[in-house]
Structures are given as C-alpha cells and as structure tokens.
Amino acid sequence: MSDLRSGKNCPDCKEWKPVRDFGSNVKSPDGLSFYCLGCNRRRNSASYRARRERAGFKVRPRVDVPDGHKRCPKCEEIKPHSEWHKSSRQWDGLTAACKACRKVEGRAGHLKRKYGMTEADYRAMLADQMGVCPICQSTRPEHVDHDHETGRVRAVLCFNCNAALGMFKDRPDALRRAATYVEGIVWKPTLVAPGVYRLPS
Template sequence: MSDLKSGKECPDCKAWKPAQDFRRSAGNPDGLSWYCRECFRRRDADSYRARRERAGFKVRPKIDVPDGHKRCPKCEEIKPHSEWHKSSRQWDGLAAACKACRKVESRAGHLKRKYGMTEADYRAMLAEQMGVCPICQSTRPEHVDHDHETGRVRAVLCFNCNAALGMFKDRPDALRRAATYVEGIVWKPTLVAPGVYRLPS
C-alpha cells in the first residue's frame, strides 16, 4: 500500500512502533491495524480465555510475563531471556524450555542412550550406595561407571575414583598391588628361570 506510514503510536500500549509492528488492515485509513501486533496477540488471548471461561472450561489464571522474560512450560517458572537457549525454529527465537529444563532433559537423554538408565534407575543406584562413592566412601559420586567390554553399569563413582580406575586400566591385579604398596609392601617379580619372571598375582 502506498500510503503506509513509517509507524505510529499504539493506543493500547502507548508505544510508538514501526509499521511492521502492526498488522495490515485494508479497512483502516492508514492500512495498519488499530493496535500493535503484540497488543493484538494479548487481546486475542484475552478474548479466547473469556470465550473458554463462558463456555464453562477451567481457565488457568493469567500470568503476566514481564518484558524480556518468558514462561517455561516445563518448570512453569518465568525467567529472563538469558536463561533460554536461542532457537531459530521458535517464533520468539528462544528454545521452548528454559536452560535448566533443557539440561535435565539432555542429561536424561544421555543416561538413556549411553547406559540404558532412566533418571529413576540412577537415583535408585545412588540410594543403594548410600549416596557416596563406593571406592573412597566420602565424596558424592556423579559419574556412571561401566564395564567397557560388557557395557554393564557397575556403580556411580566420584570423578577422582573413576579417573584412578582409568589410570590403572581397570586391572584388578595392579589395583591390589597398589593397595598393598601404600601399606608398605613392594612386590617384586619372581625369577622362575633365567630371564623369565613370574609376576606376583
């Protein structure tokens, strides 16, 4: 339309906004909707709620989301935009759920894919271990340890104990010697024939 203005004040929110922030409306002299898009959306939602309520549906109390905030449908909290990941697939450019909820979701996906465990399995395993790492028995564990050959989940270990097992390449014989070593026993290989040593077991 040739007489489109560059913008105008919205009579509802009283903000001056550029023309693209209004809907097109051929019925109005300036070719733009009366209210801005944002106010239209809110008004549409309001009248939708009113219709639902009149029709006898239960309607959730309206929540006012302040500017720069968004309500997470998962945790139902209203959080600032910095608490959301960007997403080009969403109309508002932000992911559907907040960062915290996404983290929980991706953790659950990781547990499932890598260990075939649900979050409930994980919590049950932690409870079974009385909430501590079964090796050092002091730290709160967070690493699911599994047998790399069979894939069987063994326990939830703390970061250090899990790393230590990795250093010993999960070898029980070396780990046993390490234990007696720190108690003061240094194992020597036994000479069985010239040049042939039998390693202590």
C-alpha cells in the same frame, strides 16, 4: 461515528484510536476492523483458547512476562534472557526451555541412551549405596559406572574413582597390585635363575 481522517472508537476498550491502530476489513463500511488491533488480538486469543479447551486440550493460563524475560514451559518460571541458551530455530532467538531444564533433560536423555536407566533408577541406586561412593566412601558420587564389555551398570561412583577405574581399564589384577604398592610393598621381580625373573602376581 468515525472520522477516518483521525480515527475511530473501539467498542471493546471504549477508546478513540487513530486509524493505524485498526486492521483492515473490506466488509466493513469504513474499511477498518470493528475492534482495535490490541482488542482483536485479545479476543482472538480468548476464542482460540476456548476452542482448545472444548476440544479437550490443556490450555495454560496467560502470564504477563516483563521485557527481557521469558517463561519456561517446563518449570513454569519466568526468568531473564541470561538464563536461556540462544537458538536460531525459535522466533525470539532463545531455546524453548531454560538452561536449568535443558540440563535436566539432557542428563535424563544421556542416562537413557547410554545406560538404559531413568533418573528414578539413578536415585534409587544412590539410595541403595546410602549416598556414598562404594570405593572411597566419599559423599559425592555422581558418575554411573558400567562394565565396558557387557554394558551392565555397576554403581554410582565419585569422579576420581570412576576415572581411576577407567585408567586401570577395569583390570582387577592391576588394581590389586596398585593397592599392594600403596600399602608399601614395593613391586620387584624375583630372580629365579640366571637371567630369569618372576614377576609379582
């Protein structure tokens, strides 16, 4: 029996709860839903998940997430809110994926858009180079180098070598002169006639 002045018993959780813990149902004699709000949510969620599974959709298991945390659907890890970027598009004000996963996705998108290669292609190229920069032989190659005229990917270079090629505008002649200069051969024009000089090649 229900005493609507105080509340009613929920047949699911077997608890007596105040009226405010029940939804409204005009078809019910007492005008309240059969189950309390909490049990209603659980039952509706279970029903929805069962329908999705019958329809052939993958349904992720429900995971209890503590306050101040969120579960990332990409890496499936529960992380504190500090590990997420803010987003006004999401109901909780946080991006759908965590910072780490968004970084991976962003890199994959960049590789595909700019170089037409996948992360697997990138790693295969690194393996072919034995994990070193082909110019300075350092063990931290991270930057994809490409021909700016043809767009052809050449190798994965370290930051310094990639930046240096860019500063030299990919000019082999300038690079050769730079190497000669560093080796101690000072660049000097040669006087071939009065007022006429020949520049070193």
